[in-house]
Amino acid sequence: MCIARLIKLCSLVFFLALALPAQAEDLPPLTHALTPISKPFAAPALKLPDLDGKLHDLADLKGKVVLINFWATWCPPCRREMPSLERLRQRLGDQGLAVVAVDVGEDADTVFSFTGQLEPAPAFPLLLDRDSKAMQAWKVKGLPTTFVVDPQGRVAYRAVGGREFDHDALVQQLRSLLPMK
Amino acid sequence: MHGRSLMLALLVPTLALADPSAQEHRTDQDTGASTWETRVHGATLRLTQILPDQARAFYINRGFSAEDVEPYATACVFMTVLRNDAAPGALGFRLADWQVRVKGALQSPPSVESWMDLWTQRGLPEPARIAFRWAQFPVEQEYELGEWNQGMLATGLPPGAAFDLVARWQVEDKTYEGVLTDVHCPAH
Numbered sequence: 102m103c104i105a106r107l108i109k110l111c112s113l114v115f116f117l118a119l120a121l122p123a124q125a126e127d128l129p130p131l132t133h134a135l136t137p138i139s140k141p142f143a144a145p146a147l148k149l150p151d152l153d154g155k156l157h158d159l160a161d162l163k164g165k166v167v168l169i170n171f172w173a174t175w176c177p178p179c180r181r182e183m184p185s186l187e188r189l190r191q192r193l194g195d196q197g198l199a200v201v202a203v204d205v206g207e208d209a210d211t212v213f214s215f216t217g218q219l220e221p222a223p224a225f226p227l228l229l230d231r232d233s234k235a236m237q238a239w240k241v242k243g244l245p246t247t248f249v250v251d252p253q254g255r256v257a258y259r260a261v262g263g264r265e266f267d268h269d270a271l272v273q274q275l276r277s278l279l280p281m282k
Numbered sequence: 283m284h285g286r287s288l289m290l291a292l293l294v295p296t297l298a299l300a301d302p303s304a305q306e307h308r309t310d311q312d313t314g315a316s317t318w319e320t321r322v323h324g325a326t327l328r329l330t331q332i333l334p335d336q337a338r339a340f341y342i343n344r345g346f347s348a349e350d351v352e353p354y355a356t357a358c359v360f361m362t363v364l365r366n367d368a369a370p371g372a373l374g375f376r377l378a379d380w381q382v383r384v385k386g387a388l389q390s391p392p393s394v395e396s397w398m399d400l401w402t403q404r405g406l407p408e409p410a411r412i413a414f415r416w417a418q419f420p421v422e423q424e425y426e427l428g429e430w431n432q433g434m435l436a437t438g439l440p441p442g443a444a445f446d447l448v449a450r451w452q453v454e455d456k457t458y459e460g461v462l463t464d465v466h467c468p469a470h
Contacts (some may be wrong), residue, residue, distance in 0.1 A: 129328075136429060230410070231409075243416075243420035
């Protein structure tokens with residue numbers, strides 16, 4: 102086995118210990134649209150600490166469009182879509198969009214060691230759902246799952262599975278909800 | 283067999299089965315892991331072998347002991363993907379309706395709940411159990427157009443065993459099957 106292949110194999114084993122096994126060149130494509138909710142419903146409560154222990158409450162964001170992303174560092178599509186969440190925040194953050202990511206079941210060190218490697222690094226709140234109770238309250242059945250809450254506090258869109266959040270088609274869907282279009 | 287599974291078993295013969303010619307098989311040159319994939323009834327169904335060492339590394343890194351992870355790591359585990367690419371409506375499924383066919387006989391894979399019961403009996407810490415639960419392929423889900431998940435599925439078959447996966451889902455009250463044939467469990 103040549104040295105280059107050995108190095109590649111060792112790197113892959115290291116990565117697999119951190120994330121669910123999936124061959125990088127063989128991953129399903131990220132989707133470019135959100136799913137509209139036919140009958141928007143009141144968003145469940147969401148009140149969780151961030152990596153520094155500061156509590157964040159969804160109720161404090163009423164009047165904004167809030168994108169809530171449930172994820173974990175070991176989930177391959179979650180890892181792939183995370184940089185696009187920050188690019189989305191950079192595009193629409195000053196127009197009334199707030200982005201919040203809720204990590205399920207992991208500690209602050211684990212989340213920080215992953216997000217610290219990202220480019221661009223997330224500048225939005227990274228909340229910790231250590232016991233997965235929030236995930237269950239939102240009836241999440243698989244990761245990643247994302248919800249979009251409109252300025253009236255209703256869930257207007259969802260996304261099951263990985264997304265390219267800064268894709269133009271998806272940005273256009275979000276713009277239709279924004280208070281400052 | 284519970285009522286809904288029985289109903290499915292009765293309905294399935296009336297439905298079109300997956301076209302075996304649509305199935306693809308490829309092997310990753312670096313890991314040696316094989317993938318089987320089919321596109322049928324507007325959905326993509328894919329299984330990729332998770333080698334026992336990969337499963338051991340993943341779960342030991344999340345709080346499992348080497349002893350605890352062994353029954354799962356050697357239970358013929360696959361990374362499973364189901365995606366609604368172009369189904370004529372929302373695609374809903376329950377994992378309990380999926381089966382593996384070995385030498386013509388259908389059987390159900392061990393449920394996620396049965397694994398969770400085992401981890402509770404063994405006293406695994408909550409973070410390890412939460413990581414396990416949510417790393418599995420969803421036990422039920424509904425995919426609108428473009429929606430999908432990937433997650434682990436243990437068939438419970440011995441290393442190296444050959445089988446067919448029979449996946450079932452519903453679209454607008456009609457049951458569809460996606461079948462992957464001659465899939466091989468990873469060897470030790």
